[in-house]
Amino acid sequence: MRDTDLLQLALGLVPPWMVKATNFDAEARRLDIEIDFTKGGRFPCPHCAKTDCPVHDTAMQTWRHLDFFQHQAFLHARTPRITCPDCGVKQIAVPWARPGSGFTLLFEALAMTLMTAMPVAAAARLMGEHDTRMWRVLHHWVEQARERADYSEVRRVAIDETAAKRGHDYMSLFVDIDKRSVLFATEGRGAETIAKFADDLEAHNGHASNIKQVCIDMSAAFIKGVTDNLPEAEITFDKFHAVKLVNDAVDKVRRAESKGRPELKRTRYLWLKNEPSLSARGRRQLAALTTLHLKTARAYQIRLAFQEIYQQPTRGWGALFLDRWYAWAIRSRLEPIKHAARSIKRHREGILAWFDSHIANGLIEGINSLVQAAKAKARGYRSTRTLKAITYLIAGKLDLRLPT
Numbered sequence: 001m002r003d004t005d006l007l008q009l010a011l012g013l014v015p016p017w018m019v020k021a022t023n024f025d026a027e028a029r030r031l032d033i034e035i036d037f038t039k040g041g042r043f044p045c046p047h048c049a050k051t052d053c054p055v056h057d058t059a060m061q062t063w064r065h066l067d068f069f070q071h072q073a074f075l076h077a078r079t080p081r082i083t084c085p086d087c088g089v090k091q092i093a094v095p096w097a098r099p100g101s102g103f104t105l106l107f108e109a110l111a112m113t114l115m116t117a118m119p120v121a122a123a124a125r126l127m128g129e130h131d132t133r134m135w136r137v138l139h140h141w142v143e144q145a146r147e148r149a150d151y152s153e154v155r156r157v158a159i160d161e162t163a164a165k166r167g168h169d170y171m172s173l174f175v176d177i178d179k180r181s182v183l184f185a186t187e188g189r190g191a192e193t194i195a196k197f198a199d200d201l202e203a204h205n206g207h208a209s210n211i212k213q214v215c216i217d218m219s220a221a222f223i224k225g226v227t228d229n230l231p232e233a234e235i236t237f238d239k240f241h242a243v244k245l246v247n248d249a250v251d252k253v254r255r256a257e258s259k260g261r262p263e264l265k266r267t268r269y270l271w272l273k274n275e276p277s278l279s280a281r282g283r284r285q286l287a288a289l290t291t292l293h294l295k296t297a298r299a300y301q302i303r304l305a306f307q308e309i310y311q312q313p314t315r316g317w318g319a320l321f322l323d324r325w326y327a328w329a330i331r332s333r334l335e336p337i338k339h340a341a342r343s344i345k346r347h348r349e350g351i352l353a354w355f356d357s358h359i360a361n362g363l364i365e366g367i368n369s370l371v372q373a374a375k376a377k378a379r380g381y382r383s384t385r386t387l388k389a390i391t392y393l394i395a396g397k398l399d400l401r402l403p404t
């Protein structure tokens with residue numbers, strides 16, 4: 001068997017394509033394979049599929065292919081334009097690469113597999129490519145897979161924001177609670193992000209009125225966005241955000257009080273964690289502080305009681321417990337606590353909705369930490385576009401349909 005025949009088989013070339021010549025340069029660590037079509041070769045029209053169209057002209061192109069052992073491999077071919085009697089002059093697509101790419105499909109498949117598992121820069125180093133070119137590959141496959149995605153079955157959605165870049169840029173994430181996958185990621189954190197999500201849903205075979213349950217934080221923007229754009233959705237306020245609201249109030253009380261009580265300095269974490277997750281030393285310290293008639297200790301007791309709402313057996317018991325908690329908190333004479341209590345009271349129905357829906361944003365927190373880790377490894381993605389693409393790739397459960 002001649003080496004050109006071997007390569008022709010390995011590349012899976014079918015007539016009229018064939019390997020014309022090879023050049024192996026051990027010193028330059030590269031293998032160049034020249035592919036050509038047989039003289040007088042004819043091609044089907046890419047537009048109307050009419051067979052046997054004659055070649056109009058050709059242009060030389062190069063693609064990087066999978067490495068040949070430790071050597072980089074390149075394919076070269078003159079790609080033809082044909083003349084179709086019905087459609088005129090048309091560009092022919094080669095079977096080993098997609099139009100416009102400088103890589104073969106198999107090279108791109110390997111690149112995508114690596115980029116799913118490691119930061120883009122690391123994958124680029126491993127493959128000996130510039131990461132700008134790797135990003136171009138990633139964007140193509142992610143965008144194509146997302147275009148195909150079908151959202152007709154989506155019923156329950158968790159919505160949360162995440163820091164997009166350093167500073168004040170935010171990205172909102174929309175997660176399918178049942179499939180545990182990111183449906184949509186978009187800049188900002190206002191009501192308009194939910195309008196954009198509703199549009200994206202429609203573009204993917206879904207419908208805004210299909211959404212029956214959403215989990216959000218208590219921000220007015222998200223509430224308005226859901227009310228305006230997802231007419232059938234019942235709102236559950238995320239319990240982690242609700243607890244955090246009360247936690248933040250405890251910390252405000254502590255910070256104000258610590259001005260006159262130095263023993264409260266640097267004790268923030270003691271009051272924010274739940275007791276079982278503290279160290280033995282932390283527990284002793286907390287126990288000692290709680291005997292000192294501190295405002296912070298009172299605020300802390302109110303915070304502990306708030307969490308117990310979620311341990312009630314039914315929505316009815318939850319409601320009873322919440323109202324009693326509110327009565328206690330509002331008489332606490334602790335301004336931050338009273339402020340938090342009023343906010344909880346205003347969002348009472350959505351907080352109690354948890355007893356029926358049992359949905360929370362813990363799932364998004366997990367996805368968020370994956371995205372943030374990927375972002376950190378890439379030393380901050382240059383744009384929200386790249387951050388969105390990596391989010392879809394890591395957490396979108398996309399069907400990439402990579403060539404094999």
Ligand SMILES: [Zn+2]
Nearest residue numbers: 045048084087
């Ligand atoms: Zn045609």
